[in-house]
Amino acid sequence: xxxxxxPFAHAKSIFDVSEEFxxxxxxxxxxxxxxxxxxxxxxxxxxxxxxELVKNMNKWGIRxxxxxxxxxxxxxxxxxxxxxQVASRMLKPLSFRVKAFLKKEGINPEEVLLVxxxxxxxxxxxxxxHLKVLLTxxxxxxxxxxxxxxxxxxxxxxxxxxxxxxxxxxxERL
Numbered sequence: 093x094x095x096x097x098x099p100f101a102h103a104k105s106i107f108d109v110s111e112e113f114x115x116x117x118x119x120x121x122x123x124x125x126x127x128x129x130x131x132x133x134x135x136x137x138x139x140x141x142x143x144e145l146v147k148n149m150n151k152w153g154i155r156x157x158x159x160x161x162x163x164x165x166x167x168x169x170x171x172x173x174x175x176x177q178v179a180s181r182m183l184k185p186l187s188f189r190v191k192a193f194l195k196k197e198g199i200n201p202e203e204v205l206l207v208x209x210x211x212x213x214x215x216x217x218x219x220x221x222h223l224k225v226l227l228t229x230x231x232x233x234x235x236x237x238x239x240x241x242x243x244x245x246x247x248x249x250x251x252x253x254x255x256x257x258x259x260x261x262x263x264e265r266l
Contacts, residue, residue, distance in 0.1 A: 093258060097249050099215045100224040103262040105231065106130070106207050107141055111152045114205070116266050117224060121199050122149060123159035123179065123190070125208035126167055127239070130158070132232035136166060138174050146174045155199075159190065159206065161213065184213040187220030194221070211249050212242040226262065227253075 100117075103109050106129060114122075127133045130142050138146075149156040158171045158178040171178035182189045194201055204223045208214025209230045218225035227250075235243060253259045 093249070093252055096216055096219045097211055098253065099211075099218070099227040099259050100205075101262045101265045102227045102254065102259045104229050106226070106228055107145060109226070109262050110266075111148070112266055113262050114152060114154055117205070118203055119154060119205045119224070120203040121155045121157070121205070123157050123204060123206045123223075125184075125206075125210075125214055126158050126160045126162065126170060128209045128230040128232055128235065129207060129214075129228055130231075131170075133234055133236055133239075134232070136169070138170055143174065146176060159184075159208075182217070184208075185216035185220070187217050190217055190221045190223075210239070210242055211246045211253075227259065 106124060124130055131139060146156055156176055158167060158176065158180075159182055160167050160178065160180050161182055161184050163181050167178050167180045179190070179193045182193075184190070190206070194204065201222055205226055206214060206218035206221070206223045207226045207228060208218070209228045211227065215225050215227055
C-alpha cells in the first residue's frame with residue numbers, strides 16, 4: 093500500500109487515547125476533524141465527552157482545534173461552545189490550506205497530530221502536510237452523501253491497513 097494512505101497510528105476513537113500517547117510523540121497541537129470523529133453529523137452541539145476531552149487537552153498543555161472541510165454555522169458553533177479555535181473550509185484531502193494555517197499560526201508541523209475518521213480526506217491531507225495522523229473509526233454509521241462516496245474507497249484500504257498490521261495501534265506508539 094502506498095505510504096500516503098498509511099496513518100501514524102490507529103485508534104477506535106480519539107476518546108480512548110491517553111495523555112501518555114501525546115507526550116511520548118511530542119504532540120503539542122491536535123487538529124481534529126468534526127464529523128464522525130468528535131461527533132455524529134447530526135449533533136449540533138458538543139457532547140459531554142467532547143467537553144471532557146477538550147478539558148483534558150487543556151490540562152495536558154495540548155492546543156486542541158477543529159479542522160474541518162465544513163463551512164460556517166455548525167462548525168463555528170461547535171467550536172465556540174467548546175471555547176476552541178476552528179480551521180474550516182480546509183479542502184481535505186488537499187494539504188495546502190492546512191500548511192498555510194500552521195504557518196500563519198506559527199505552529200511547528202512536527203508537534204501536530206491530525207485526527208480523523210477518513211483515509212481519503214484526513215490521512216491524505218495530514219500526510220501531504222507532513223503531520224502525524226491518527227485514524228479513528230467513524231462514531232456513527234450516518235454519513236452525508238459525499239462521505240458515503242469516499243467510504244467506497246476507504247473501506248478496502250482500511251481493511252488492508254488493519255488486517256495486515258500496516259498501521260500501529262496508538263498504544264504501540266507509547
